[in-house]
Amino acid sequence: MKKIITDTPPIRDTDIMRDVRTILSDVYKSALVDHKKERRDIFCVSTYAEYVWLKRSSGLKGIFSNVYRSAVERLGYSLSKEDEIQITSLVTDVALRTDTMIQSFNISKMGYNISYIQQLTGYIKRRVTEHQEGPVEYEFKNEFFMDLVYSICTRANKMITDQHRLFREANDPVIYVEKKREEYYSVFQKFCYGATPAAIFGEIICQKLKEPIEQSVYKKTARDLAGEMRTNCESLNGNRSNLEKHIMKTLAEEEDFDKYMDYIHYPRDHFKSFIRDEVSRYITQKFSVSIWYKMKKNIKFLQQKIMEVAHESTEHVKESRLDVGLWLKSFTQQLSDELIFSEKDLSGVKHDDVDVKLLEDVMRKVLPYVMTDISKKFNIQAFDDKLNVKNKPDKLLIDHFCQCCWFQCPFCRAICTNTIENHHEDHSVPLHRVRGINGTCYRFTQNLCADICTNLVASDQNIYTPSGRIPLREIKIEVPKYAIWHINPGHSVLPYWKWFVCRFQKDLEKYYSRTFECEGEIPYEWRTYTKQDAI
Numbered sequence: 054m055k056k057i058i059t060d061t062p063p064i065r066d067t068d069i070m071r072d073v074r075t076i077l078s079d080v081y082k083s084a085l086v087d088h089k090k091e092r093r094d095i096f097c098v099s100t101y102a103e104y105v106w107l108k109r110s111s112g113l114k115g116i117f118s119n120v121y122r123s124a125v126e127r128l129g130y131s132l133s134k135e136d137e138i139q140i141t142s143l144v145t146d147v148a149l150r151t152d153t154m155i156q157s158f159n160i161s162k163m164g165y166n167i168s169y170i171q172q173l174t175g176y177i178k179r180r181v182t183e184h185q186e187g188p189v190e191y192e193f194k195n196e197f198f199m200d201l202v203y204s205i206c207t208r209a210n211k212m213i214t215d216q217h218r219l220f221r222e223a224n225d226p227v228i229y230v231e232k233k234r235e236e237y238y239s240v241f242q243k244f245c246y247g248a249t250p251a252a253i254f255g256e257i258i259c260q261k262l263k264e265p266i267e268q269s270v271y272k273k274t275a276r277d278l279a280g281e282m283r284t285n286c287e288s289l290n291g292n293r294s295n296l297e298k299h300i301m302k303t304l305a306e307e308e309d310f311d312k313y314m315d316y317i318h319y320p321r322d323h324f325k326s327f328i329r330d331e332v333s334r335y336i337t338q339k340f341s342v343s344i345w346y347k348m349k350k351n352i353k354f355l356q357q358k359i360m361e362v363a364h365e366s367t368e369h370v371k372e373s374r375l376d377v378g379l380w381l382k383s384f385t386q387q388l389s390d391e392l393i394f395s396e397k398d399l400s401g402v403k404h405d406d407v408d409v410k411l412l413e414d415v416m417r418k419v420l421p422y423v424m425t426d427i428s429k430k431f432n433i434q435a436f437d438d439k440l441n442v443k444n445k446p447d448k449l450l451i452d453h454f455c456q457c458c459w460f461q462c463p464f465c466r467a468i469c470t471n472t473i474e475n476h477h478e479d480h481s482v483p484l485h486r487v488r489g490i491n492g493t494c495y496r497f498t499q500n501l502c503a504d505i506c507t508n509l510v511a512s513d514q515n516i517y518t519p520s521g522r523i524p525l526r527e528i529k530i531e532v533p534k535y536a537i538w539h540i541n542p543g544h545s546v547l548p549y550w551k552w553f554v555c556r557f558q559k560d561l562e563k564y565y566s567r568t569f570e571c572e573g574e575i576p577y578e579w580r581t582y583t584k585q586d587a588i
Contacts, residue, residue, distance in 0.1 A: 067217050069210045070203075072167045076174050077199055092203040096148070096319055097311065099492075099564045101140045102132045104197035108190055134493055136191065138463060139184075141318055144201065147180050149321070151205050160216035161441050164224065169213075174202050212442055219441065251408045254377075255415030259423045261399060262359065265392040267427050270351045271439045277347050279449040282335055289331060293324075293454050294470055300327050301549060305587050310560040313553070317466050317490060321459050325451050332447040340433050348431050355391060356424050362387040363413045370409060377407045462538060464506045466491045479539035486550045489573060492565040500573035501565065503554070506540050551579040552587035 132140075151173050158169050178198060185192040282289050288299035300323065304313055316323040336344060366383040370376055385395050442448055458471040460480045465488045469480035489501035554561065554575060562568045569575050 067165045067214055069165075069170070069206055069213055072170045073174075073202060073206045076167070076170055077202065080174065080178070081195060081199075093200050094207070095144060095197075095200045095204040096208075096322065097315070099314070100132065100566075101137060101197070104140075104194055104200070105132065105136075105191040106194060108185070108192045132191070134491075136189065137492065139189070143180065143184050145319060145321070147177055147201065148205055148208075148319075150180075151176065152209070155209050155213065156443065160213060161219040164220040165213060165217040170206065173205070177202055177205070215438075216442060249408070249411065250406050251411035252415050254407045255412050256419055257399070259416055259419040262392070262394060262420075263423050263427065265394045266352065266355055266359075266423070267439065269355060269392050270348055270427070271436065272444045273351045274344065274347045274436075275440055275444050275446045276449065277351075278336070278344060279446040279453075281343070282332065282446065282450065283453070286331060286335060289328070289450060289454075293457055293472065296324065296327075296454055297468070300324065302588050303327070305549070305552075305584055308556070308584075310557050310564075313557065314564065320461070320466075320468050321455060324455060328450050328454065329447045332450065336433060336436065336446075340436070344436065345431055349428065352424055352428060356420060358391055359388065359420060360413075360417060363416050367409055367413050377409050377412070380409050380412070460537070462486075462506060462540070464488050464491070464493065467506075480537050481539045481541075484547050485540070486547075487554050489554060489569060490550065490561065492567070494567055495572045498572065499567045500571050501561065501567050501569050503569055503573045503575050547587075548582045549587040552582040552584065555580050555582070556584070 154173060154176065155169070160169070181193055181198050181201070284290055288296055300316065304316060312323070315326075362384055365387065366380045369383045370380045381396055381399065388394055437445070457474055458469040458476060458480065459474075460469045461467065462469075462480075462482060462485060465486040467482040467485050470482050471478065471480065485506040487503060487505060489503055493502045494500055495502060554569070558569055558575065
């Protein structure tokens with residue numbers, strides 16, 4: 054053991070945020086990075102105006118350009134609603150792509166390396182640069198990039214740390230030997246007591262099967278649990294539209310304005326968070342009455358399967374002089390559909406003189422003890438710790454519900470209901486929202502809009518776009534940016550959003566620094582709706 058500790062460098066715990074600070078210091082030559090400053094969660098800000106200033110190449114020239122730029126830097130740059138939407142889309146897309154990148158690193162198998170954070174920051178920097186070099190009149194301050202990196206890495210911190218812990222447990226020689234102590238001692242005892250080669254080899258096989266059995270039981274139980282929740286959990290037993298109704302119901306019951314803003318501006322993240330909470334609550338409530346029994350059922354199935362395969366392998370080699378090598382090959386191949394186990398797991402273990410006739414009997418005696426040992430450790434914490442991220446029930450359910458379209462109406466942020474992520478049809482949603490909840494104001498005012506997209510399309514009103522003033526009823530035909538959205542004229546909107554605007558009027562006005570006044574005055578009728586009407 055001392056030799057192992059001395060000669061092998063230990064796999065250390067990770068400190069993701071320390072590495073983030075180090076890399077940002079390298080990017081900005083340390084002088085520009087104040088590590089004592091508390092960074093903001095960019096996913097929760099109400100406006101990005103503080104993150105931008107006027108682009109130097111915005112068309113202004115000479116002394117006027119310098120004077121105007123100085124004034125903008127002193128007073129702040131005012132972003133249009135379209136600018137805010139573009140930056141929100143950038144932040145959302147970068148968060149999605151970096152999440153995919155992190156999963157592709159396969160940290161539970163390869164281990165964590167600071168180069169992963171370097172890749173993430175490099176990608177984020179490239180996307181931010183590409184965006185501000187496009188047809189926009191602003192450019193980002195350094196704080197935008199730093200807060201975006203911090204926010205993304207803070208969200209990913211636990212996932213990366215948990216995956217690295219799994220890698221360390223599987224690959225750190227000291228931890229590995231400690232975990233194998235009982236296994237090795239059991240084999241050593243049999244050797245000292247003069248056990249037959251078949252008894253020793255059978256013991257080794259059963260002990261080597263322990264970890265694959267454990268992994269298979271947890272993985273299969275997670276799949277079973279995800280299926281059970283899609284049947285028994287009211288919020289998860291339908292399509293995404295049904296899930297969204299339950300999200301809206303929960304938001305109304307909790308009356309948490311910050312969660313509403315997260316749902317409105319970052320719906321995909323909010324859906325994921327809601328699913329995780331549902332799974333966590335379900336596991337806590339059902340572990341002892343449902344999940345534990347699923348695990349026992351799955352481990353019993355594996356025990357029967359292993360012994361069936363052992364018997365079939367013995368029968369298979371009867372015609373081949375009971376060759377133990379052929380027995381082992383047959384045994385591992387037949388188990389490959391159920392367990393991650395191969396002949397390589399037994400490389401270096403001598404088995405030339407093993408009596409195959411006795412091997413099956415040895416395994417029949419030893420395997421139940423191994424299964425009992427695994428079963429003793431079944432608990433809620435182990436259920437979470439033993440599963441890789443991609444095999445966890447919440448990840449399985451997120452993949453099921455979130456592989457769909459997430460485009461939002463450019464006017465009210467309602468989510469397209471198409472279940473195909475890259476569909477060719479127009480984006481659409483049955484019911485739109487009050488436009489003011491997105492921070493949209495009437496032109497040349499600070500008055501939040503108290504109208505609805507479907508009403509406007511049916512009216513004679515115009516919308517002001519970079520292409521000029523366009524009648525709303527012609528928007529699908531005339532304006533390329535909005536051509537992908539199909540908005541049916543009508544006068545229907547859920548009482549839910551009318552209640553929401555009235556209930557959180559002051560919060561919305563403070564969040565957007567604008568008011569529901571004059572043109573945006575809230576109709577008296579809306580104030581008659583109760584929370585129960587909304588739900």
